[in-house]
Amino acid sequence: GDSASDSDGKLACWGVAVDLPAHIALGGDGASVLSYRGAAELQPGQLVRVPLGAREVSGVVWERQDTPADASVVLRDIAAVLPVPPMTADWCQRVAFAARYYQRSQGEIASLALPPQMRQDAVDAIARRVQRWQAKTGAAPKPAQLEAPRTLTPEQHEALAAVLQPLDASADSPAPRPLLLFGVTGSGKTEVYLQASQAVLDRGQQVLVLVPEINLTPQLLARFEARFGAHQVASQHSAMTPAQRAAHWWRAHSGHARVLLGTRLAVLASLPEVGLIIVDEEHDPSYKQQDGARYSARDLAVVWGHLRRVPVVLGSATPSLETWQQVQTGRYACATLSQRVGSDAWPAVRVLDMDRLPPRAQGTPPPALHPDLQAALADRLERGEQSLLLLNRRGYAPVLECVSCGWKSACPHCSAWRVFHLGDRTLRCHHCSFTERVPRACPDCGDQDIQPIGRGTERLQEQVQQSLPQARVLRIDADTTRSQGSLAEQLAAVHAGEVDILIGTQMVAKGHDFRRITLVAAINPDGGLFSGDFRAPERLFALLMQAAGRAGRDAAHMARAEMWLQTHHPGHPLFAALAAHDYAAHAATLLDERRAAGLPPFMHLALLRAEGREGEAVEAFLRDAREAGREIAAVIQPAPTLYPPIAPPVARVANLERRQMLLECASRQALQHLLAQWRARLVALKAQHRGVQRWALDVDPQGI
Ligand code: ADP
Ligand code: ZN
Ligand code: ZN
8 A cells, every 4th residue: 555654754653553353452461552654743543554464454543652562573554544534632532441441452442433434445435435425514404493492490490500510610620520310201301401412512512412222312313403403413323324324423523413312332432522421311221332342331421521521411210320329429410300391290000919810710821911900901992092011021932841741942052941932933042043943843752732931022912912802902022123114113103093002022111202101011020029130120120110101191191190010029119119209219228238238339340251162161261260360359459359150140152151250349440450450361361271262351240
């Protein structure tokens, strides 16, 4: 290629963060910044292409170096500089922070943050594209439509003032505290986001809005576009094509777009003039990336706000216990929206004891619906109102069993059952996706009597339809929404009143504004009460609160709104807290439990995960890793604890044995200190333990 050395006589040595796989990047000093020769007038943050071995890879100019990192090698030239403005110092800082905190390389985080086209396409193709984008932004923008700001309620007004107050702080005042905007769905949080955004746009700054799920992007996007005009708004989520992703990235990066709305990855976006960061539904677990670089977008948003000294708003009706605890200690501010706009009622909560079903004929399995719930559904049907049944398990039945020999539909590749899907008559593994036609007879004994055990959404749909034949029943879950646009279509049918009973997984509990639903029922919420995952009760409460918020959104129906719960533990305090609509009391109880058990947010956790063909080999690696870690921990105060390796609940996935090891420490810094030193030891240990295929550190893991 055309080397930088032809253009100008003056050359310098530049450290370039390159996109290297973690296991290579983490060798040596743990960095992925390599030395290259390039023009002296280059700047940190510039996107470049550099030779690496026989390949050419993308990179980010990271720092000017006096001497090359490795003096023994002849410096190679930076091959090309991309025709886009350099990444800002604040972006580089954010990438460096994320790399350090989550134990990855800078290059890895940087490449995650950049659209694939920017990293992979030929430089002249990128140049042509940038020209096209430039020309487009010159065209007259379509004005924003219909959508005028509302007159705020007193509570909204106070919340808005709390968000905006740091904007007028002097430059030498401390970074603003993150603000929890605590309010149920429908309490007017989005209106506060919109008006706060307007104020920030008026000051010539940009706004980042994070949403947990791609399914929720279109609705919020529509409201932001209606308020500010589509030309001002860019988005970023996983359903965009590479071309769309590059174009939207450029609009935010170049400052043409003033609002960026996206899912978790957008927290690594380039927004040079950011003045406000909003994290909607901040408690949502999907803010945590679950593979590769396991970062928390919520936490990185807070860090970003701190680095840039801009306000961060965390919105939720059921804040994460981490955030709630920060509010209790005063490190975060809090503004509360206590009422739904137009109505202050909360659905009546009815708890059904599934151990006290009316007598039924011997040998008959328990019904899907308690007779009282069934009567309530019939009642809604008669009145032309809608109902929502929530069951967090898709498929027909989680397992098939042979009545005569006890064969079960195990996955041959995982330590898990394969789920029976009636729609396409398959047995499907939800861990490795291994799929087969459902057998006609037992594969072991040939008996034809194989029975579905348990209940998923498909079976619930069948049973509801049988008991209420006149009802129009629609199921929405990951299986019914695979094709593009199908979710929107199905939701439209609900809104249009073409559906009487909607059955779905947690997907339908989130965000959607169903006007005619007056009954919401959780069919089997008990799994979340006694799960091995310490966060399960927190999640369940959030989900049920959110689901309850679906009922009676229309003030006319509010008086009749009900939330039903079918449970074997009717006396559980979680249900009582839900009935009382009392998040604060419930959070206090959960926090006491966490404190007593030494769990987050009072303890900081990290997991070392590893996998390989043989469980014993993986465990041997983890045992050695533990020894190495304990040596390092011995000289750290307070010393992190390293627990012995264990198998996770699903220990084998796609023929690989998974094992993990927990680290905990009361001090985040001390834990970080250990991880930073431990990483290089792990790289070396992996080289000795050939039976390990992969390992990864998970800092602040979601489940343990
Ligand atoms: P949330 O984001 O908390 O779910 P929204 O901001 O979407 O709440 O508000 C719920 C509904 O109330 C929306 O239809 C919104 O347009 C309306 N709304 C919000 N604030 C006001 C207000 N101050 N006056 C009138 N309507 C409002
Ligand atoms: Zn059998
Ligand atoms: Zn499997």
